[in-house]
Amino acid sequence: MKKDKVKIGIYELTGCAGDALLILDCEKELIDIFSAADIQSFAMAKSDNIDGPLDIALVEGSVTTEREIEEIKDIRQRAKIVVAIGLCATVGGIQGRYKPHSVWEADYKSVYGETEMTHTKPIQSQPIDAYIEVDYYLPGCPIGKDQFLNFFTRMLGGNPPEKYPQPVCVSCKHNENDCLLTKGEFCLGPLTADGCGAICINHNLPCVGCWGPIEGANYTSEYHLLKEKGFDPEFIKKKLANFSGTKIGKLIESIEKERP
Amino acid sequence: MRIVKLHKSNLMSFLEEISQESELWAPVKKYEDKHIFKNIEDFDQIDLDYTRTILPPKKLLFPPSFRMYEATPKKFHADFSHISKKTLFGVHPCDIHGLLIMEQFFKQSYEDPYFSEARKNLTIIGHSCWPDEHCLCRSTQTHIVEEGYDLFFTDLDKNYLVWIGSSHGDDLIQLKPDIFDEDVTEKDIQQFMRWREERDKAFQSEIQFEAMPDLMELKLGDSVWEELGEACLACGSCTSVCPTCNCYNVRDNPVLGKEASDITRCWDACTLENYSAVAGGENFREKKSDRLKLWYTHKLQAFISKYGKPACVGCGRCVATCPVDINIKTVAQSLQGEKVDAFWRRLNQEVTQ
Amino acid sequence: MNTTKPQSIKTNPFLPEPARIVRTYDLTDDVRFFQVRIADMEKALSFRNRPGQFVMISVLGAGEAPFSISSTPSRPGLLEFCIRKTGIVTDALFRIKENDLIGLRGPYGNGFPVDNMVDKDILIVMGGLGAAPLRSVLLYCLDNRDQFGRIILLHGAKRPAEMIFRDEFLSMKERDDLECYLSVDEDDSGQWTDNIGVVTTLFPKLESIDPANTYALVCGPPIMYKFVLKELVNLHIPKDQILMTLERRMKCGVGKCGHCAIDYIYTCLDGPVFTYWDVLHMRELI
Known part of the structure; x- marks a missing residue:
C-alpha cells in the first residue's frame, strides 16, 4: 500500500524571505525534501505553483497589508496544519516591534505622508496568529537548518x-562559553x-534575542540585573523590545510595576 | 598506596608517551580567566595553572548530546561510536569526587552501558590545586581524594609526588619507568606536609554541610525559596556546570529519506520550565521556586540522607556561573541564617521596598 | 580513530524490543485498548511482570513514554494496555494499526506488593483511567482467587460511555467471589441500572470491612484521591496498607534521567506504587 505524499506549501508574507531561503539552502537534503513531500507551492524555488488543498502550510513573514490578511486566511482555509516559521510570522518581527506611547497610524504618516497606496492598504505589522489559528511555531531569525x-521529518511521519x-544559555554552556551577562555585557x-546553538556567543558576541522570547522567561529579573550592571532603564526596554514582537509589549511595560 | 616522584622536566615526555595510546585531554585556557578540558593537539596548550574548568569532566563520560541507538521498524542498533580511549590529565580532587558520584549513580540498579563503557575507556590523572574564593571543597571533604584515579600528581615546586591509584596507573608508570624516582626523601615528605597545611589554610569559604538536611527540611516553607524563584532566570546553567547533575532528555530525531530515527540523549536541567511537564498539559513543577527546591534538595538533603555525603563536591562552578548569584554558597548561607550578598537578595529587597 | 567495539555489553536497558500490535479497539472516545506481543517468541513468553509495573513504549519517529500494564502476569504471552490520547506518543499509537511494530522495554517499577497481600482482603478503588494499572492487579487476584480474602471493586466513571472496560466489569458483577460496585457521576444514556454518584457514594454500600486485614489500592484522577483517601482513613485502614500508583514525566524508566525524582525517590524505581504513608511524608508526591 503506497501512501500519498504529504502536500506542502511554503509561503512568504512580509519579511526578508530568509526562512524560505534557509529551506532552499538545505542543499544536501533538498532532493530528499522534494522526494519525500509533494511541494505544491514554493514561490522562491519553483514555478507552476498550485494553490489547492494542503496538508501543511509553512508561512514566513508577518501580516502588514490588507491583502496579506486575505492571503493568510486563504492559506488557513486550504491547509490542515499551519506552521509559523521564523520570527516575523511567530511574533511579528522587527517590523512588529513594540514601541510604547506610539500610534501606528501617526508613525506611518510621518514616513509616507499622504501618499496613496493603490495596490493594497498597509496596516500595522502582526504575527500571523493575530488573524488565524496557528498549529505550530518554529521560531528563528532565520530558522535553523537542524x-x-x-x-x-517529524511532520512527514x-x-x-x-x-x-x-x-x-543551554547551548551556550554546552559550548563552554564564558557567560557574557556575568561579565557585565548586555x-x-x-x-x-x-535553536541557533548560541552562535553569537560562540563568537564572543552577546545574544540580541533574534529567535524571540522563550516561554516563561524572567524579564523582571533580567531587567533589574542589567540595570544593576549599569545599563539605562530605557535602553534596556528598547533592546528587550527589538525582536520581541507585538505580544511582549505589555510585559516590558510592566516590568517595573510587576511586584509580588 | 605507592608514591613515586617525577621531576617536572620529564612531564611532557610522559604525556607524549601516554598520548600514543589514547586521546589526551587536559585543561586549556579558553578565556583570560577560564579554562576548559580539551583534546590536546599541541602540548604547549596545556595549562595546569587553573582553578576550575567551565564544564566538569562529566562531559567525557556523558556528553551533552549523543546518539544512544538507531531505531528502525524491526531493529534497534545501539551506538557506542562516540566512545574512544581517553586520558584526562590534570583533574582536581573535587572533580574526581564528582566522577565517583556519577559512576556510583549510573552503575547502580540498571547499569548504564554508555557511561560504563566510556568510564572503562577513561584514564584519570589527577592534579593538586589551590583554592580561590569560590572553592568549598574543604567543607564537602572533597579537597583530598583517595580513590577514583589512576595517577595523582601533587605539585611540589620542582617535582611532582605521584600517587599510583590503580594497576592501570602502575602500567602507565611502566611506560617510562626511568623518569620516575622510587626514592621519596624525608625532605620531600616535609615539603608535602607544609604544602598541605598551607593549602588547607587558603580556603576562604566554609559551609556546615552536616546541618543541611535538617535545615532544608525545616526551611522548605521559608520565603527564601520564593525570593530565589523571583530571581532565577531558569537558564539551566547551574545544572550544566554541576559535576553531579545527571538529568537528561531523550529525543527521537527521524532521519530524512529513511525509515529510521536517531534516538539521542541530551543533558536536561530541572530548572528549565518544562522539566516536569507530562503529556496532557500537567506540569508538576511549574514554579521556578519549586524547581530550585528540587535542585537544592538533591544537592543538600536527599543525597546526604541516602549516601551520607552531599551531592556537592565544592567545585564552586555554580558560584562562578549563575548570573543572579543563586548558588550552593549563597543558598546555604541563607539557610544558615547568615547575611547574604547576592543579586537575588538585592532584587527582592528592591522589590519589597 | 579509537572507536571501541564493546563486546562486553550484554544488557542495554535503553534498547527496546520490537513488539507487535496484536489487537486494538476503542474502549471509550479517547481511550483505546492495545494487545501487544514481543516479536521474539521466547522473550514474549519469558516476560514476567508484577501487577502495577509499567513499560516504556516507543513509536518510530514520535518518541517513547511510560505506560502501565493492564494485563496480568498470570496470563503470560500477551501484554495489554489501555491508553488515553493525550500527547505525541499516544497520538502516534492511535494511528498505529494491528500487526504494526512498536518498541517496548521493561517491566519497570516496584508494582503492587502482591506477596504481602496474600490472605488479606483487597479493596480496589478506581476512577477513570485509574483502571489501567488496577485491572492488572484485579485480574491477578481473581486468577489466584484462593490466595486472597474478600475482593472488592469500586469503579467510578463520569458517564457510562466513559467507563473503561465497562462490559468486562459489568459481567464481573455476576461473580459471587467478587464484590463489584460500579458508579457513574451522571447517566446520559438512560440505560444505567447501577449506582449514580461519585465513587465515594459507593462506600456506604460496602459490608463491614476488617481494616487491619485490608489492603486498599487506589488509582484515579487527583481530585478522586482527596475524597477516597478520607473514606479509607475513616474505615481505619492503616496508611501503609493504602496503596496508590502515581504518574510522572519519565524518559528512561530505569532511574537515570531524573525526571520522575521526588527528593531522592525515583517514581520509576521506588514507585509507581506508593503507600499513603509515603505520600504523607514526601511533600511533592501528590
Whole structure:
C-alpha cells in the first residue's frame, strides 16, 4: 500500500524571505525534501505553483497589508496544519516591534505622508496568529537548518515536534562559553529561545534575542540585573523590545510595576 | 598506596608517551580567566595553572548530546561510536569526587552501558590545586581524594609526588619507568606536609554541610525559596556546570529519506520550565521556586540522607556561573541564617521596598 | 580513530524490543485498548511482570513514554494496555494499526506488593483511567482467587460511555467471589441500572470491612484521591496498607534521567506504587 505524499506549501508574507531561503539552502537534503513531500507551492524555488488543498502550510513573514490578511486566511482555509516559521510570522518581527506611547497610524504618516497606496492598504505589522489559528511555531531569525529538518521529518511521519523550550544559555554552556551577562555585557540569552546553538556567543558576541522570547522567561529579573550592571532603564526596554514582537509589549511595560 | 616522584622536566615526555595510546585531554585556557578540558593537539596548550574548568569532566563520560541507538521498524542498533580511549590529565580532587558520584549513580540498579563503557575507556590523572574564593571543597571533604584515579600528581615546586591509584596507573608508570624516582626523601615528605597545611589554610569559604538536611527540611516553607524563584532566570546553567547533575532528555530525531530515527540523549536541567511537564498539559513543577527546591534538595538533603555525603563536591562552578548569584554558597548561607550578598537578595529587597 | 567495539555489553536497558500490535479497539472516545506481543517468541513468553509495573513504549519517529500494564502476569504471552490520547506518543499509537511494530522495554517499577497481600482482603478503588494499572492487579487476584480474602471493586466513571472496560466489569458483577460496585457521576444514556454518584457514594454500600486485614489500592484522577483517601482513613485502614500508583514525566524508566525524582525517590524505581504513608511524608508526591 503506497501512501500519498504529504502536500506542502511554503509561503512568504512580509519579511526578508530568509526562512524560505534557509529551506532552499538545505542543499544536501533538498532532493530528499522534494522526494519525500509533494511541494505544491514554493514561490522562491519553483514555478507552476498550485494553490489547492494542503496538508501543511509553512508561512514566513508577518501580516502588514490588507491583502496579506486575505492571503493568510486563504492559506488557513486550504491547509490542515499551519506552521509559523521564523520570527516575523511567530511574533511579528522587527517590523512588529513594540514601541510604547506610539500610534501606528501617526508613525506611518510621518514616513509616507499622504501618499496613496493603490495596490493594497498597509496596516500595522502582526504575527500571523493575530488573524488565524496557528498549529505550530518554529521560531528563528532565520530558522535553523537542524531545527527545520527535524521538524519537517517529524511532520512527514505525522508527529509534531516535542515542545521543549530552552533558552540560548543551554547551548551556550554546552559550548563552554564564558557567560557574557556575568561579565557585565548586555546579553539576552536567558530570555531567548535556543535553536541557533548560541552562535553569537560562540563568537564572543552577546545574544540580541533574534529567535524571540522563550516561554516563561524572567524579564523582571533580567531587567533589574542589567540595570544593576549599569545599563539605562530605557535602553534596556528598547533592546528587550527589538525582536520581541507585538505580544511582549505589555510585559516590558510592566516590568517595573510587576511586584509580588 | 605507592608514591613515586617525577621531576617536572620529564612531564611532557610522559604525556607524549601516554598520548600514543589514547586521546589526551587536559585543561586549556579558553578565556583570560577560564579554562576548559580539551583534546590536546599541541602540548604547549596545556595549562595546569587553573582553578576550575567551565564544564566538569562529566562531559567525557556523558556528553551533552549523543546518539544512544538507531531505531528502525524491526531493529534497534545501539551506538557506542562516540566512545574512544581517553586520558584526562590534570583533574582536581573535587572533580574526581564528582566522577565517583556519577559512576556510583549510573552503575547502580540498571547499569548504564554508555557511561560504563566510556568510564572503562577513561584514564584519570589527577592534579593538586589551590583554592580561590569560590572553592568549598574543604567543607564537602572533597579537597583530598583517595580513590577514583589512576595517577595523582601533587605539585611540589620542582617535582611532582605521584600517587599510583590503580594497576592501570602502575602500567602507565611502566611506560617510562626511568623518569620516575622510587626514592621519596624525608625532605620531600616535609615539603608535602607544609604544602598541605598551607593549602588547607587558603580556603576562604566554609559551609556546615552536616546541618543541611535538617535545615532544608525545616526551611522548605521559608520565603527564601520564593525570593530565589523571583530571581532565577531558569537558564539551566547551574545544572550544566554541576559535576553531579545527571538529568537528561531523550529525543527521537527521524532521519530524512529513511525509515529510521536517531534516538539521542541530551543533558536536561530541572530548572528549565518544562522539566516536569507530562503529556496532557500537567506540569508538576511549574514554579521556578519549586524547581530550585528540587535542585537544592538533591544537592543538600536527599543525597546526604541516602549516601551520607552531599551531592556537592565544592567545585564552586555554580558560584562562578549563575548570573543572579543563586548558588550552593549563597543558598546555604541563607539557610544558615547568615547575611547574604547576592543579586537575588538585592532584587527582592528592591522589590519589597 | 579509537572507536571501541564493546563486546562486553550484554544488557542495554535503553534498547527496546520490537513488539507487535496484536489487537486494538476503542474502549471509550479517547481511550483505546492495545494487545501487544514481543516479536521474539521466547522473550514474549519469558516476560514476567508484577501487577502495577509499567513499560516504556516507543513509536518510530514520535518518541517513547511510560505506560502501565493492564494485563496480568498470570496470563503470560500477551501484554495489554489501555491508553488515553493525550500527547505525541499516544497520538502516534492511535494511528498505529494491528500487526504494526512498536518498541517496548521493561517491566519497570516496584508494582503492587502482591506477596504481602496474600490472605488479606483487597479493596480496589478506581476512577477513570485509574483502571489501567488496577485491572492488572484485579485480574491477578481473581486468577489466584484462593490466595486472597474478600475482593472488592469500586469503579467510578463520569458517564457510562466513559467507563473503561465497562462490559468486562459489568459481567464481573455476576461473580459471587467478587464484590463489584460500579458508579457513574451522571447517566446520559438512560440505560444505567447501577449506582449514580461519585465513587465515594459507593462506600456506604460496602459490608463491614476488617481494616487491619485490608489492603486498599487506589488509582484515579487527583481530585478522586482527596475524597477516597478520607473514606479509607475513616474505615481505619492503616496508611501503609493504602496503596496508590502515581504518574510522572519519565524518559528512561530505569532511574537515570531524573525526571520522575521526588527528593531522592525515583517514581520509576521506588514507585509507581506508593503507600499513603509515603505520600504523607514526601511533600511533592501528590
